[in-house]
Amino acid sequence: MVLYKLEDFDTNYQDAFDGNDIKGYEVYSDLDNEKVGTVKNILVEESGRFRYLVVDTGFWIFGKQVLLPVGRIRIDTGDRRVYAVGFTKEQAEALPEFSDDLKVDYDYEEQVRGVYRDRADTATPLETSAASMPYVARAAYDRNTYNYEQEPDLYNMGDRNQDTLKLYEERLVANKTRRKAGEVSIGKHVEAETQRVSVPVEKERVVVERTTPDNAGKPVSPGEATFREGEVAHVDLYEEKPDIRKEAVLREEVRIRKEVEQEMVSTQEQVRREELDIDSEGRPIVDKDR
Known part of the structure; x- marks a missing residue:
């Protein structure tokens, strides 16, 4: 069976992807x-059906490109990712290397299929994140009669070619930010006023009082009367000064x-939510619970 690179098979293939070309998906x-x-290319058969993704393993297994059957992939266009179902590093190392000038014939594909079949034949079914893949027993294949439908586990994109559409909604998240609402300055200044105070003070003065004694006119004893000229009496006078x-x-x-006062503030805002629109074009749709 002849396989073609997708761009060689259909030069306008990107129109059919409607902007979701999986080449370049991680x-x-x-x-x-x-x-x-990373998905480097896609191989299709003469009928146009996808058969393999060409994966450049990059640093995982440096510089090696390998083939990943489309039955072992799950595509998430929202995240631009391809999930390799049950793929291990041991498988990648065991796979034959692919190159652009390589002729993909039955023998080469058998080497590829043998690696994936070995995983199915090692007693444990291949697990996926959603459901386990069916156990596949080894069968004998004839190069003259072999077709891809004989191994749906490897080539049937069916239920495993799931696409994920993410629905988002907005929610109001209440939070608080602290900001400066004002400033109060408290200082002091000096005011002057005139006050009056009264203090009692004393002043001494001399009072000269002349009186007539009771024995006025009587003679005094000899020698009692001394007549001296210039006799002076001294009296000290004091006064108080206010201090x-x-x-x-x-x-x-x-x-x-500061005191903290708490109050409840309410606000409202419009939020958006994505809802699913299904255009089945007459085909049945199975709506499973989340």
């Missing part, structure tokens, strides 16, 4: 979500603090 193993490589000064005293204290 390839991941669905077993551990490890990146396997006014200022002193600072603590009048009062002002304590400054």
Whole structure:
């Protein structure tokens, strides 16, 4: 059976993909979500049916391109990914290397199929993320009568060619941000006023009082009367002067603090949600629960 590269088979093939050409999609193993490589090309048979993806394994197995049967892929156009169902590094290492100038004949394909068949023949069914793939027993194939329909496990894209359409919705997320709403400056200044204070003060003055003694006119004893000229009596006079000064005293204290008041603020906003539109064109649709 002759296989063609997709662009050689149909130069306008991209029109049929409607912008979703899987060439360039990244390839991941669905077993551990490890990146396997990148889709470099697609091989189709004469009827135009897809048979293999050409995967460049890149750093996984440096510089090696291998064939991945389309029955072992799951396409997610939303993430632009191809998931290789049950694909292991051991398989990639065991696969024969593919090159652009290689002639893909029955013998080469048998080498490829043998690697994937060995996985199915090693007593455990191939597991996928959604459901296990059926156990495939080894059968004898004739190069003259072989056709791809004999191994749907490898070439039937059927249920495994699933596409994932992601539906998104918006939700309101309530959060708070702290911002400066104002500023209060509290300082002090000096005011001056005139105060009056009264202080009683004393002043001394001399009072000269002349009186007539009771024995006035009586003679005094001899020698008692001494007549001295220039005799003077001294009296000290004192007075009080007000002593006014200022002193600072603590009048009062002002304590400054903040209080937090809590209030509930409500708001509303329009949110969007994607809903599924199905145009079946008359074909039956099975709607499974999530």
